[in-house]
Amino acid sequence: MGAVLxxxxxxxxxxxVVRGVRTxxxxxxxxxxGEPAARIVPVDPGPRSLTSAxxxxxxxxxxxxxxxxRPTAEFDAVALIAEGRR
Amino acid sequence: xxxxxxxxxxxxxxxxxxxxHGRARRLFDSHPDTEPFLVPDLFRVEVVAGLxxxxxxxxxxxxxxxxxRGPRFHSRPLDGVLLDRTVLVARTARLRAYDAVYVALALxxxxxxxxxxxxxxxxxSASFAELRVFGS
Numbered sequence: 001m002g003a004v005l006x007x008x009x010x011x012x013x014x015x016x017v018v019r020g021v022r023t024x025x026x027x028x029x030x031x032x033x034g035e036p037a038a039r040i041v042p043v044d045p046g047p048r049s050l051t052s053a054x055x056x057x058x059x060x061x062x063x064x065x066x067x068x069x070r071p072t073a074e075f076d077a078v079a080l081i082a083e084g085r086r
Numbered sequence: 087x088x089x090x091x092x093x094x095x096x097x098x099x100x101x102x103x104x105x106x107h108g109r110a111r112r113l114f115d116s117h118p119d120t121e122p123f124l125v126p127d128l129f130r131v132e133v134v135a136g137l138x139x140x141x142x143x144x145x146x147x148x149x150x151x152x153x154x155r156g157p158r159f160h161s162r163p164l165d166g167v168l169l170d171r172t173v174l175v176a177r178t179a180r181l182r183a184y185d186a187v188y189v190a191l192a193l194x195x196x197x198x199x200x201x202x203x204x205x206x207x208x209x210x211s212a213s214f215a216e217l218r219v220f221g222s
Contacts, residue, residue, distance in 0.1 A: 044162070046160070047088040047121075047122040047124055047160040048122065048157075048160075049120055049121055049122075050119075050120045050121070050122065050157050050158065051157075054156070054157045054158075055119060055120045057156065058119065058153065058156055058157070058158045059119065061149060061152055061153045061156070062100075062119075062153060064149055065100055065146065065149060065150065065153075068142075068143055068145065068146040068149075069143065070101070070103070070142055070143065070146060071103065071140060071141050071142065072103050073103060074103050074104070074105055075101075075103060075104055075105065075140060076104070076105045076106070077093075077094040077095075077097040077098040077101065077104050077105075077106065077110070077136070077202060078094045078106075078202050078203045078204075080094070080097065080136045080139065080140060081092075081093050081094045081097070081132055081136055081203075082182075082203070083139070084132055084135050084136055084139070084184075085132075085182050085183070085184040085185065
C-alpha cells in the first residue's frame with residue numbers, strides 16, 4: 001500500500017513524494033476533501049539485463065524445476081493454454 | 087531486442103512430457119538467459135493456472151511462479167494503451183482476446199513474439215507484415 005496524502009501535503013512535499021514513489025515502486029494517492037482524487041505512479045523503466053546475482057538466482061530456480069516428480073502423460077501446451085483462454 | 091513470450095512456449099519448455107518440448111526449449115534457449123522476456127500481466131496467471139489444471143505438484147507451481155515473478159520476465163500491465171492496441175489486433179486479425187494481448191504487446195514494443203500456436207502465427211502474420219513471429 002503506497003502513501004495517501006492530502007492535496008496540501010502533496011503540494012508541500014511533492015519532491016519527497018515523487019522520490020518515494022520512484023524508490024519503492026508504489027503509487028501514492030492524493031486526496032481532495034478526504035476523497036481519493038489522483039494517483040502518482042512510478043514509470044515502468046522497461047526491460048533490462050539481469051545482474052550477475054539475478055542471473056545466478058534465476059538459473060538456480062530453473063535448475064531446481066528438474067528435481068520435482070511431475071506428471072508424465074504427454075500433453076499439448078497450446079491446447080492447455082487455449083482451454084484457459086476459452 | 088526483448089521478445090514477447092507466449093505462455094504455451096514457457097510451459098512446453100519446462101515440461102519434458104509436452105509434445106513440442108524440444109522445439110519450445112530451443113526457442114526459449116535462443117534468448118540469452120541474462121536478458122529478459124516481455125510478457126503481459128496475464129502470463130503469470132495463464133502459466134500457473136495451466137500447470138495447476140494439469141495436476142503439477144504445488145511446490146513445482148510455486149517455484150515456477152517464483153521464476154515468473156523474477157527479473158527474467160518483464161511484465162506489462164494491461165493499461166489503456168495496450169488495451170486499445172489489443173482491441174485493434176483482435177478486430178484486424180480476428181484473434182481470441184488473450185492471443186490478441188500478446189500480439190498487441192509485440193507490436194507496441196516492436197518486438198518479436200515466440201509462440202507455438204499455429205493460429206496466432208497464421209492470423210497475425212497475415213494481418214501485420216511488420217510482426218516477427220517465431221515458433222511455427
